[in-house]
Amino acid sequence: MDEFEIIKKYFQKLSYNNPAAKKLNDDVFFDKNKSLVVSVDTYNEGIHFPNFKHPDLVIKKIIRSSISDIISKGARPLYYFLSGSGSKKNFTPKNLKKISSSLLYEQKKYGIKLSGGDTTFSNKLSFSVTSIGFSKKIVERNKAKINDDIYVTGNIGDSYLGLLTIKKKININKNLKKYFINKYYSPKLPFSIHKYIHKFANTSIDVSDGLYSDLEKLLNLQNLSFLIYTNKVPISRQLKYVSKIEKKNKINFLFNGDDYQTIFTASRAKRLLIKYYEKKMNQKITLIGKITEGNNKNLVLSDSKPQNLLNFKGYSHKF
Secondary structure: EEEHHHHHHHHHHHHHOHHHHHHHHHOOEEHHHHOOEEEEEEEEEEEOEEEOOOOHHHHHHHHHHHHHHHHOOOOEEEEEEEHHHHHHOOHHHHHHHHHHHHHHHHHHHHHHHEEEEEEEEEOOOOEEEEEEEEEEOOOOOOOOOOEEEEEEEOOOOOHHHHHHHHHHOOOHHHHHHHHHHHHOOOOOOHHHHHHHHOOOOOEEEEEHHHHHHHHHHHHOOEEEEEEEEHHOOOOOOHHHHHHHHHHOOHHOOOOOOOOOOOEEOOHHHHHHHHHHHHHHHOOEEEEEEEEEEEEOOOEEEEOOOOHHHHHHHHHHHHO
């Protein structure tokens, strides 16, 4: 079973008398009466980050990943709680100092505040982050409409290439290595979108497990599908260059996750409005596809040819 099957079979029923839990089928808890938005995530070494050689960078990635959920829903993150499990090998004074400095940087950058947490001994390293934000409304999952446009913020694929670089599965020059590794550990969040996404989006989610996988989650209760045009998915000039020298189609880098951009759908009538807010926020927003009728009819088109969907399933926690 994957994590969503476990939730549906064993835990969803426990939330039925708690509408703020969204039947455990959204990225956040949302109490409308209290304008309270909460997200909880756990990160394990070897799964969510390859190693702990750079604790300051790992913590930076973890924090940005956590608040990304809040941002994509249209709320501003304010508080976070951090818990860590590890050994004295992980939590040396040197590493703890690096972690503290990195957290301070993230707090100043995003206006968030450390508000509690826990530490426990374990031979396996992991972290859990609870992020809390406030908003009178959120952009929920499963609110898409037929013929909605599909948009994504920022660029896609840099983080995955960063991971390949860290794992030494690709050989590129020093400057490019530095660029892509930085994109893996320090994704550029579309932070300002939380202020405006309610004005144009019907439904939204952040890109964590992969573009295709997260779109599936976005529509999982609706009798709808999606169509993605890979030639429209935005990539950086650095990724375009590497794709060319490696003689690989950019499609190989687009569906692997860890981008922490926001995907949302909006009606065609909102196109000019989205262009206006794109300029207002100085935030790149790209139209990459559309919502279509029917269930399990998802398509990824490259050069007008349907692609094998098994190549795009992204990351899934299997138990």
